[in-house]
Amino acid sequence: MIYRTHNCGELCIQDVGKTVILSGWIQKIRNLGSLFFIDIRDYFGITQLFFYKKFDNIILRLGKEYLIKIEGKVVKRYSKNYNISTGEIEIIVSKIDILNSSITTPFTIEDKTDGKEEDRMIYRYLDIRRNPIxxxxxxxxxxxxxxxxxxxxxxxxxxxxxxxxxxxxxxxxxxxxxxxxxxxxxxxxxxxxxxxxxxxxxxxxxxxxxxxxxxxxxxxxxxxxxxxxxxxxxxxxxxxxxxxxxxxxxxxxxxxxxxxxxxxxxxxISYYDAIKTYGTSCPDIRFEMLFIELNNLVQKNNISFLKNKELIVGIKTEKFYYTSYDKINSFFKKINNKHFLWIKYLPNKNLIFSNQNFLTKDILKIFLKYFKANPGDFLFISYGKKNKTREFLSKIRLKIANHFNLKNSKIFSxxxxxxxxxxxxxxxxxxxxxxxxxxxxxxxxxxxxxxxxxxxxxxxxxxxxxxxxxxxxxxxxxxxxxxxxxxxxxxxxxxxxxxxxxxxxxxxxxxxxxxxxxxxxxxxxxxxxxxxxxxxxxxxxxxxxxxxxxxxxxxxxxxxxxxxxxxxxx
CATH class of the missing domain: 3.30.930.10 (Bira Bifunctional Protein; Domain 2)
Incomplete structure (x- = not known):
C-alpha cells in the first residue's frame, strides 16, 4: 500500500497537474456547503485539500487529528497563502481513506495552543505535533x-x-x-x-x-x-x-x-573576584552595576549606624532616570530587608531621598560623591555579615535587571x-x-x-x-x-x-x-x-x-x- 508520493510540505507551483498521494492529520475543516476544504498536516508541513459535495458523507464523519490518506490532482490555489511553503497550490481530491480516527484532543494542536503545561506534559506525544515543540x-x-x-x-x-x-x-x-x-x-x-x-x-x-x-x-x-x-x-x-x-x-x-x-x-576572572564584584559565581555581565565596598568610607566619615557592620557594599544604577516613578515605587515595595538602604538622587539636584531616617542630608551627599552619582541615579546599599550581604545585593542586582528590562536577549556575554x-x-x-x-x-x-x-x-x-x-x-x-x-x-x-x-x-x-x-x-x-x-x-x-x-x-x-x-x- 502506497501511503504517499509526496509529503505535506513539498508540493509547489511546479507540481501543478501531477496526481499525488498524501497522508497526514487533519488540521482544519472548512464546510462551505457545496464545497469542503481540509488542511492536512504531517511532519513536513501543511497542504490544503479541496473536496466537492460528493464527499459530504465521509467529510461529515471526519474531525480534527483524524489521520487520512488522499489521492488527487495538484492545481493552482485561487486564494494563495504565502505563510506556508505549499501556499500556491491545493489538491482536488478524487479519493480519500480514513487511516485512523481521533477523539477530541485535550488542547488545540496549534502553534499558540490553549493547553496548560501540565496537560501538554501528560499528552506530550500530542504536544510534539505542534510546530514549536x-x-x-x-x-x-x-x-x-x-x-x-x-x-x-x-x-x-x-x-x-x-x-x-x-x-x-x-x-x-x-x-x-x-x-x-x-x-x-x-x-x-x-x-x-x-x-x-x-x-x-x-x-x-x-x-x-x-x-x-x-x-x-x-x-x-x-x-x-x-x-x-x-x-x-x-x-x-x-x-x-x-x-x-x-x-x-x-x-x-x-x-x-x-x-x-x-x-x-x-x-x-577568578572566583574570588566574581564574588567580590558581583556577589555570585555566576554573574550576568550584560549590564554593569559592579559592587563597591564602603567599609573604609564609613569608618573615615564616622557613620555610626554602619560602623560595626562586617561588610557594607553598594551598587549604582543609571537607568532609573528614564523610568516612570510608578515603576520605581513598585520595585521598592518588593524589597523587604532590614539590612538594606536605597538612595534616590532625583533629576532636581536638591532632591535626595532614602528609606532610612538615620541618613542625614550630609551623609547622603557623602555616598553620592563616593559613587560619582549624577542626578537621576539610584544607589542600593546592603550591610551585615559578608556572605549574606553580598548574596542579598546580588539578588537585588538581578531584580533591578529583570524589573527594568536590562537583560538584552540578543546579547550573549x-x-x-x-x-x-x-x-x-x-x-x-x-x-x-x-x-x-x-x-x-x-x-x-x-x-x-x-x-x-x-x-x-x-x-x-x-x-x-x-x-x-x-x-x-x-x-x-x-x-x-x-x-x-x-x-x-x-x-x-x-x-x-x-x-x-x-x-x-x-x-x-x-x-x-x-x-x-x-x-x-x-x-x-x-x-x-x-x-x-x-x-x-x-x-x-x-x-x-x-x-x-x-x-x-x-x-x-x-x-x-x-x-x-x-x-x-x-
Missing part, C-alpha cells in the same frame, strides 16, 4: 550534530561509558538500582562519566567526548532536570589554558554556525570563572566537601594549605557562565596518587572507604597516569541559551515536571509485592 527537537538534533562533527574533526572520539555503576561522592544524591542477582547490593546511575573518562585517559585515549545521559536525585527546576544530558569531554597532556582556548573556539563555533552570532573573546575553591565546610556533616568533585587538582602553590587552611586552597577548575547561567564546568584532574589520597583524607574518607569506593581508580594511578583535564557542558542549558528560551523542558522530547515526575507515564510508581520480593526488598 517539533522545531525545538529539530534544533536540538542540529546542535547535537554540529557538536559531534566539530569535536570529531578536532581529534576527539566518542566513547560510551557504563550506566550501571557504583555510587561515588560527587555532590548530589545518586539514583540507585537494586540488583536481583546480587542480593542486597545496588548499582547507581551516573551523575557524570567522571571516573570512566579519566580511566580512558589512563588507557591512552588522547581526546574523548560523549553526549552523556546523567542522573541526579535532587529537586528539578526550570533550568535543571533530574535526568539530563551533558557534552562530556576529556583531554590528555593539557593545562587550564589549553582547555579554555579550545572550548572557547568550540562555543564560538556553535553560536556562529547555529545562530550566526559572532561572540567576542571571553573575559576570565560569556565569562570564564577560574580558581574556584577546592573545598568548602559542610556544617551539618561537620566536614569538608568538594566544591566540584574529589578528583579536581589543587593549584600547586596552594597544596601546602591542606593541613592548616583547606578552605583557602584554590583548584585548577573553571566554569563557563553565559548571561548569568552556568553552561559548563571543568578542571584539571589529579594524576598523582599521593595527592588524590590526601584529598580523600580531607573529605573524611577512611582508608577502608577509599579502598572500597575507589580502590580500582587509585590502583590505575600506578600505571603512568598522564596529566589530563576536561569539561562538561549542559546540553539542555546550552540549547536554552542559544534559543533565548526560559524553560529547558521545551527542548526535551519527554521531560519530567519540576517535582521530577513524568506526567505522561506516571513515573515514578510503586512496585508490586512480587517484584519487591524478587529484588529482595520486601
Amino acid at each position: 517539533k522545531n525545538n527537537l529539530i534544533i536540538r538534533h542540529n546542535i547535537t550534530l554540529e557538536i559531534r562533527n566539530y569535536l570529531s574533526h578536532n581529534g576527539f572520539i566518542e566513547i560510551e561509558t557504563p550506566m550501571l555503576i557504583n555510587s561515588t561522592p560527587e555532590g548530589a544524591r545518586s539514583f540507585v538500582v537494586p540488583s536481583r542477582i546480587h542480593i542486597g547490593k545496588f548499582y547507581a546511575l551516573p551523575q557524570s562519566p567522571q571516573l570512566f573518562k579519566q580511566l580512558l585517559m589512563i588507557g591512552g585515549i588522547d581526546k574523548y567526548f560523549q553526549i552523556a545521559k546523567c542522573f541526579r536525585d535532587e529537586d528539578a527546576r526550570s533550568d535543571r532536570q533530574i535526568e539530563f544530558t551533558q557534552i562530556d569531554c576529556e583531554m590528555s597532556f593539557v593545562e587550564v589554558d589549553d582547555i579554555l582556548i579550545f572550548f572557547e573556539r568550540f562555543i564560538k563555533h556553535i553560536f556562529k554556525n547555529i545562530n550566526n552570532v559572532q561572540l567576542d573573546t571571553f573575559p576570565c 560569556p565569562l570564564w570563572i577560574k580558581d574556584i575553591p577546592l573545598l568548602e565546610w559542610e556544617e551539618k556533616k561537620n566536614k569538608y566537601k568538594s566544591v566540584h568533585h574529589p578528583f579536581t587538582s589543587p593549584k600547586e602553590e596552594d597544596i601546602h594549605l591542606l593541613e592548616k587552611n583547606p578552605e583557602n586552597i584554590r583548584s585548577k577548575s573553571f566554569d563557563l557562565i553565559i548571561n548569568g547561567m552556568e553552561i559548563g564546568s571543568g578542571s584539571i584532574r589529579i594524576h598523582n596518587k599521593k595527592i588524590q589520597n590526601l584529598i580523600f583524607k580531607h573529605l573524611g574518607l577512611s582508608k577502608k572507604e577509599i579502598e572500597s569506593k575507589f580502590g580500582f581508580f587509585i590502583k590505575a594511578f600506578e600505571y603512568g597516569t598522564p596529566p589530563h583535564g576536561g569539561i562538561a557542558f549542559g546540553l539542555d542549558r546550552l540549547i536554552n541559551i542559544l534559543e533565548k528560551n526560559e524553560n529547558i523542558k521545551n527542548f526535551i522530547a519527554f521531560p519530567k515536571n519540576n517535582y521530577g515526575k513524568d506526567m505522561m507515564i506516571n513515573a515514578p510508581s510503586f512496585l508490586k509485592k512480587e517484584k519487591l520480593k524478587e529484588l529482595h526488598l520486601d
Whole structure:
C-alpha cells in the first residue's frame, strides 16, 4: 500500500497537474456547503485539500487529528497563502481513506495552543505535533550534530561509558538500582562519566567526548532536570589554558554556525573576584552595576549606624532616570530587608531621598560623591555579615535587571570563572566537601594549605557562565596518587572507604597516569541559551515536571509485592 508520493510540505507551483498521494492529520475543516476544504498536516508541513459535495458523507464523519490518506490532482490555489511553503497550490481530491480516527484532543494542536503545561506534559506525544515543540527537537538534533562533527574533526572520539555503576561522592544524591542477582547490593546511575573518562585517559585515549545521559536525585527546576544530558569531554597532556582556548573556539563555533552570532573573546576572572564584584559565581555581565565596598568610607566619615557592620557594599544604577516613578515605587515595595538602604538622587539636584531616617542630608551627599552619582541615579546599599550581604545585593542586582528590562536577549556575554575553591565546610556533616568533585587538582602553590587552611586552597577548575547561567564546568584532574589520597583524607574518607569506593581508580594511578583535564557542558542549558528560551523542558522530547515526575507515564510508581520480593526488598 502506497501511503504517499509526496509529503505535506513539498508540493509547489511546479507540481501543478501531477496526481499525488498524501497522508497526514487533519488540521482544519472548512464546510462551505457545496464545497469542503481540509488542511492536512504531517511532519513536513501543511497542504490544503479541496473536496466537492460528493464527499459530504465521509467529510461529515471526519474531525480534527483524524489521520487520512488522499489521492488527487495538484492545481493552482485561487486564494494563495504565502505563510506556508505549499501556499500556491491545493489538491482536488478524487479519493480519500480514513487511516485512523481521533477523539477530541485535550488542547488545540496549534502553534499558540490553549493547553496548560501540565496537560501538554501528560499528552506530550500530542504536544510534539505542534510546530514549536517539533522545531525545538529539530534544533536540538542540529546542535547535537554540529557538536559531534566539530569535536570529531578536532581529534576527539566518542566513547560510551557504563550506566550501571557504583555510587561515588560527587555532590548530589545518586539514583540507585537494586540488583536481583546480587542480593542486597545496588548499582547507581551516573551523575557524570567522571571516573570512566579519566580511566580512558589512563588507557591512552588522547581526546574523548560523549553526549552523556546523567542522573541526579535532587529537586528539578526550570533550568535543571533530574535526568539530563551533558557534552562530556576529556583531554590528555593539557593545562587550564589549553582547555579554555579550545572550548572557547568550540562555543564560538556553535553560536556562529547555529545562530550566526559572532561572540567576542571571553573575559576570565577568578572566583574570588566574581564574588567580590558581583556577589555570585555566576554573574550576568550584560549590564554593569559592579559592587563597591564602603567599609573604609564609613569608618573615615564616622557613620555610626554602619560602623560595626562586617561588610557594607553598594551598587549604582543609571537607568532609573528614564523610568516612570510608578515603576520605581513598585520595585521598592518588593524589597523587604532590614539590612538594606536605597538612595534616590532625583533629576532636581536638591532632591535626595532614602528609606532610612538615620541618613542625614550630609551623609547622603557623602555616598553620592563616593559613587560619582549624577542626578537621576539610584544607589542600593546592603550591610551585615559578608556572605549574606553580598548574596542579598546580588539578588537585588538581578531584580533591578529583570524589573527594568536590562537583560538584552540578543546579547550573549560569556565569562570564564577560574580558581574556584577546592573545598568548602559542610556544617551539618561537620566536614569538608568538594566544591566540584574529589578528583579536581589543587593549584600547586596552594597544596601546602591542606593541613592548616583547606578552605583557602584554590583548584585548577573553571566554569563557563553565559548571561548569568552556568553552561559548563571543568578542571584539571589529579594524576598523582599521593595527592588524590590526601584529598580523600580531607573529605573524611577512611582508608577502608577509599579502598572500597575507589580502590580500582587509585590502583590505575600506578600505571603512568598522564596529566589530563576536561569539561562538561549542559546540553539542555546550552540549547536554552542559544534559543533565548526560559524553560529547558521545551527542548526535551519527554521531560519530567519540576517535582521530577513524568506526567505522561506516571513515573515514578510503586512496585508490586512480587517484584519487591524478587529484588529482595520486601
